[in-house]
Amino acid sequence: xxxxxxxxxxxxxSALKPAPPAPAGAVWWVExxxxxxxxxxxxxxxxxxxxxxxSPRAPGAAQLSADLKELANAAQGAYLLVRVNVDEAPTIAQxxxxxxxxxxxxxxxxxxxxxxxxxxxxxxxxxVIDQLVMLAQQNGxxxxxxxxxxxxxxxxxxxxPRFEAADAALERGDFAGAVEEFDKLLAANPADAEASAGxxxxxxxxxxxxxxxADVQAAAEADPADVDAQMAxxxxxxxxxxxxxxxxxxxxxxxxxxxxxxxxxxxxxxxLFETVGNxxxxxxxxxxxxxSALF
Numbered sequence: 386x387x388x389x390x391x392x393x394x395x396x397x398x399s400a401l402k403p404a405p406p407a408p409a410g411a412v413w414w415v416e417x418x419x420x421x422x423x424x425x426x427x428x429x430x431x432x433x434x435x436x437x438x439x440s441p442r443a444p445g446a447a448q449l450s451a452d453l454k455e456l457a458n459a460a461q462g463a464y465l466l467v468r469v470n471v472d473e474a475p476t477i478a479q480x481x482x483x484x485x486x487x488x489x490x491x492x493x494x495x496x497x498x499x500x501x502x503x504x505x506x507x508x509x510x511x512x513v514i515d516q517l518v519m520l521a522q523q524n525g526x527x528x529x530x531x532x533x534x535x536x537x538x539x540x541x542x543x544x545x546p547r548f549e550a551a552d553a554a555l556e557r558g559d560f561a562g563a564v565e566e567f568d569k570l571l572a573a574n575p576a577d578a579e580a581s582a583g584x585x586x587x588x589x590x591x592x593x594x595x596x597x598x599a600d601v602q603a604a605a606e607a608d609p610a611d612v613d614a615q616m617a618x619x620x621x622x623x624x625x626x627x628x629x630x631x632x633x634x635x636x637x638x639x640x641x642x643x644x645x646x647x648x649x650x651x652x653x654x655x656x657l658f659e660t661v662g663n664x665x666x667x668x669x670x671x672x673x674x675x676x677s678a679l680f
Contacts, residue, residue, distance in 0.1 A: 411532030413457040414466035419476040425467050426492060427664045431528035433464040433521040434492040435500070435514055436481075440472050443486045445504035452507040453489070456514060463518050465530035491517040493526060531578075551583060560594065563587040585660040592620050605634065610641040616653045623657055631657065632671035639678045651675065 417425050428434060437453050439446045450468070457466035471478040471486055481490065481497070489510070491498035498520065500513050551566035567584035570577055598621055604611065605618035615638040622631035635657070638650035654675060658668045 412454070413460065413462055413464075413530055413532060414454050414468060415533055417467050417469050417474070417477070419474045422467075422469065422474065422477050423666075424664070425465075426495070427666055427669055428465060428530070429492040429495055430526075430669055431663065432462070432526060432530050433517050435464050435466045435517065436490045436492060437466060437468045438471050438478065438481065438483050438486050438488040438490070439468065440470060440486045442472070446487045449487050449504050449510070452510055456507065456511050460514075460518075462529035462532065464514065464521075489513075491520075493517065493521045493524060545579075547577075547580070548583065551580075551587070555587065555590075560587050560590040564591060582659055582662070585656055588656070589620055589624065589660050592617075593624055596621065609634070609637055612638050612642060612646045612650045615650065619653065619657060623660060628661060628665070628667040629671075632667060633674070636671060636674045636678050639675065651679070 415425065425434070435453070435457070437450065439450055441447075453466055453468075457464065469477050471483055481488075485502060487504060488502045489500045491500050491514075498517060500517065501510070505513075547570060548566075551563045551570070554560070554562035554566055564584055564587045567580050567587060570580035571584065574580070596617065601614070601617045601621055604614035608614060615634045619631040619635050622628070622634075632654065635650050635654040639647055639654070642650060654671070658672065661668055663669075
């Protein structure tokens with residue numbers, strides 16, 4: 386798809402349904418550094434992570450790395466392998482109290498689960514990883530990791546032809562038309578996570594058309610329990626990147642209302658989560674706040 390406002394990473398909405406075929410060149414492992422590790426860690430709220438802490442200086446590290454990559458790809462999204470070169474990411478090594486490498490730890494819902502240190506054969510590594518995946522499932526983590534294209538494969542793949550019509554509508558500013566095109570894709574495949582996220586983003590742009598920011602803000606400030614006013618203001622805030630206040634006002638609207646109005650505020654909040662991307666730290670925090678407001 387072409388680059389449009391708010392087009393974020395795809396979120397797996399299929400839960401326990403079979404995942405669609407991965408594109409050619411897709412892998413289920415990623416290299417992380419001090420700057421990107423936290424964003425990868427957030428994905429553990431959706432599916433388990435296997436974190437490989439390694440160094441090219443460590444004996445046997447190359448073979449273990451090859452085995453772990455092969456296992457991750459064979460698992461087809463049951464988990465994501467996150468690889469960390471401790472020589473280049475000392476902050477991560479210090480935070481995880483790494484004393485020797487290679488070292489492999491699991492992460493489930495933000496919680497570390499020690500796995501093994503030193504080298505091991507592929508069969509033993511698979512057995513330990515299978516236990517981690519089972520632990521995640523027992524704790525209600527049923528999401529699947531999204532396939533990742535290597536830079537070479539991504540360049541070769543080019544734009545996804547599925548989104549040609551939707552992207553064309555977005556390019557010409559026809560946001561309602563883009564929503565219709567995403568609806569067609571979802572009618573054919575309700576589990577299409579990218580189409581669902583694209584629809585949420587295009588729908589936001591539809592709602593923003595013709596909005597007067599000053600009027601919207603005045604209405605929102607006048608009555609925190611006015612669901613329509615709070616939803617309109619949240620749309621503006623998300624569009625300008627102010628995620629925390631957008632989510633907070635809708636959580637508060639959930640607290641202040643009951644019945645149909647409460648459900649409207651909750652539904653819009655969930656839609657904005659999808660618009661932004663469920664792995665975003667602001668979404669993860671707001672989701673916890675929403676649970677508190679509901680229960």
